[in-house]
Amino acid sequence: MNILAIDTSNQVMGVAVQKDGQLAGEYITNVKRNHSVRLMPAIDQVMKDTATSPKDLDKIVVAKGPGSYTGVRIGLSTAKTIAWTLNIPIVSLSSLEMLAYNGMWTNELICPFFDARRGLVYTGLYQRAANGQLEQVWNDTNILLADWLQQVATLQKKVVFLSQDIHLHHETITTYMGDLAIIPDGPIHLPKASYLAQAGMYKEASSVHTLTPNYLRLAEAEAKWLAEQQGK
Amino acid sequence: MTNDQYILGIETSCDETAAAVIKNGTEVVANVVASQIESHKRFGGVVPEIASRHHVEQMTVVLEETLAQANLDMEQIEAITVTEGPGLVGALLVGVNAAKALAFANSKPLVGVHHIAGHIYANRLSKEFSFPVLALVVSGGHTELILMREHGSYEIIGETRDDAAGEAYDKVARTLQLPYPGGPQIDQLAAEGKDNLQFPRAWLEEGSYDFSFSGLKSAVINKLHNAQQRGEEFKREDVAASFQASVVEVLATKTYRAAKEYNVNQVIVAGGVAANKGLRSELERQFSDQSIELLIPALHLCTDNAAMIAAAGSVAYNQGHRAGWDLNANPSLDLEAFGARKK
Ligand SMILES: [Zn+2]
Numbered sequence: 001m002n003i004l005a006i007d008t009s010n011q012v013m014g015v016a017v018q019k020d021g022q023l024a025g026e027y028i029t030n031v032k033r034n035h036s037v038r039l040m041p042a043i044d045q046v047m048k049d050t051a052t053s054p055k056d057l058d059k060i061v062v063a064k065g066p067g068s069y070t071g072v073r074i075g076l077s078t079a080k081t082i083a084w085t086l087n088i089p090i091v092s093l094s095s096l097e098m099l100a101y102n103g104m105w106t107n108e109l110i111c112p113f114f115d116a117r118r119g120l121v122y123t124g125l126y127q128r129a130a131n132g133q134l135e136q137v138w139n140d141t142n143i144l145l146a147d148w149l150q151q152v153a154t155l156q157k158k159v160v161f162l163s164q165d166i167h168l169h170h171e172t173i174t175t176y177m178g179d180l181a182i183i184p185d186g187p188i189h190l191p192k193a194s195y196l197a198q199a200g201m202y203k204e205a206s207s208v209h210t211l212t213p214n215y216l217r218l219a220e221a222e223a224k225w226l227a228e229q230q231g232k
Numbered sequence: 233m234t235n236d237q238y239i240l241g242i243e244t245s246c247d248e249t250a251a252a253v254i255k256n257g258t259e260v261v262a263n264v265v266a267s268q269i270e271s272h273k274r275f276g277g278v279v280p281e282i283a284s285r286h287h288v289e290q291m292t293v294v295l296e297e298t299l300a301q302a303n304l305d306m307e308q309i310e311a312i313t314v315t316e317g318p319g320l321v322g323a324l325l326v327g328v329n330a331a332k333a334l335a336f337a338n339s340k341p342l343v344g345v346h347h348i349a350g351h352i353y354a355n356r357l358s359k360e361f362s363f364p365v366l367a368l369v370v371s372g373g374h375t376e377l378i379l380m381r382e383h384g385s386y387e388i389i390g391e392t393r394d395d396a397a398g399e400a401y402d403k404v405a406r407t408l409q410l411p412y413p414g415g416p417q418i419d420q421l422a423a424e425g426k427d428n429l430q431f432p433r434a435w436l437e438e439g440s441y442d443f444s445f446s447g448l449k450s451a452v453i454n455k456l457h458n459a460q461q462r463g464e465e466f467k468r469e470d471v472a473a474s475f476q477a478s479v480v481e482v483l484a485t486k487t488y489r490a491a492k493e494y495n496v497n498q499v500i501v502a503g504g505v506a507a508n509k510g511l512r513s514e515l516e517r518q519f520s521d522q523s524i525e526l527l528i529p530a531l532h533l534c535t536d537n538a539a540m541i542a543a544a545g546s547v548a549y550n551q552g553h554r555a556g557w558d559l560n561a562n563p564s565l566d567l568e569a570f571g572a573r574k575k
């Protein structure tokens with residue numbers, strides 16, 4: 001079983017090839033540069049370096065957001081088209097779930113989040129279940145970080161926080177969570193396409209045509225339009 | 233085993249998700265367009281974020297439908313061509329990345345195409361070019377006169393200095409409170425009205441092939457506004473007819489003059505506004521001496537589609553142009569620069 005995993009949903013760009021349950025190659029960058037320009041060259045490189053040709057692929061796994069709208073679409077357009085044309089299954093994961101895999105070493109609650117500006121974050125709550133798999137505890141949502149932390153604090157449990165934007169919110173987290181917050185150091189805060197591939201082994205495939213991004217937010221024009229309709 | 237060359241095209245620069253296959257550069261085999269117009273109507277115009285979202289939802293569906301209609305599989309496709317710009321960046325990105333994925337997964341060459349080159353080449357799907365060719369490109373975003381001395385070469389000899397013709401149509405349509413999209417509505421109303429409001433014609437300096445429509449647009453808005461203040465009212469049909477007469481007279485006259493000066497064999501009309509009946513008939517009148525051949529594409533090839541992208545793309549492909557895996561969407565891609573790009 002050869003799996004290609006793609007994540008372009010946030011600043012980190014990741015591509016991984018997994019062969020027979022083992023990570024064969026992974027490419028990861030954490031720079032503010034254009035995913036559209038660099039994604040296909042990265043796929044080409046990882047595939048070449050792992051001696052994988054497109055027709056060897058058995059499955060595509062993609063992170064479907066939340067994150068940058070444009071970033072999510074670059075990954076999904078690429079992944080969907082490859083899966084469709086090769087006629088192989090496509091599996092999609094929440095980008096938050098993908099990041100939560102970085103916390104699989106602990107049995108505590110795991111809170112991945114992405115900064116969504118103006119105090120907002122995309123976040124959810126996860127935990128490693130008894131069967132060794134990652135389980136969703138609270139659904140992914142787009143919320144003020146302060147409101148979210150207030151709710152999480154009521155659980156009175158230890159929580160591991162994971163985010164590439166952790167430095168921006170370190171203080172807020174400890175303010176609300178105190179000693180219950182576990183904030184690890186280093187690159188563990190960057191989502192890894194290798195975990196995406198691993199998760200893809202067990203997850204059910206989506207229908208390629210109907211798979212859509214997980215924006216967690218309406219387009220601004222649509223939200224405005226809906227509000228106007230309700231006002232009528 | 234045949235020697236026919238099948239080229240696939242993808243176009244997502246605005247609000248149409250489109251794919252097509254053409255044969256030997258000139259023959260449409262399949263041409264699928266998923267229009268989003270119904271979704272954007274409620275906003276009174278194209279919303280870029282909504283357009284991009286629809287493209288992601290439609291892309292593989294449109295590709296599948298295209299190959300099914302063509303009765304071909306990817307094996308038989310020789311190259312993938314895609315609009316790289318200009319257009320809405322988020323919308324373009326979906327097509328560009330789908331095209332790269334398709335080319336990569338099937339080990340096919342990839343070719344980037346300029347959207348306006350596509351509009352021009354829509355004409356080659358009905359009739360072979362005979363150079364030199366003069367193209368009048370009129371759409372929501374473009375008003376240009378382009379001279380082509382050979383395949384793939386584009387020389388802009390005139391362009392709008394402010395609004396595109398299609399933009400002026402949209403603004404006047406909004407002033408007349410016509411539903412979106414306004415261009416076809418004005419065209420329809422104009423057919424029932426009279427050119428009796430004496431709107432200005434912007435000829436600009438002697439010998440210039442440039443255009444300007446913002447003055448005309450303001451003249452229309454002012455005239456309606458002043459009339460309203462006096463409690464008068466013009467017939468909407470007459471406003472549409474007078475506005476349209478001013479636009480098409482300038483477009484057709486300048487096109488004719490340029491065609492004569494550059495001694496071209498063909499004049500081709502391209503872009504969404506080429507579907508306008510008023511423009512079509514004024515051009516036919518100007519070129520009625522038949523000294524120069526006038527080509528106007530079939531209506532369904534005037535609006536955005538991918539057959540035209542494949543048509544321009546197949547010429548670029550056969551000239552040796554290839555895009556790398558780093559091909560990006562370029563929302564402000566320049567046509568002359570595109571024509572002069574390295575192989
Ligand atoms: Zn167009």
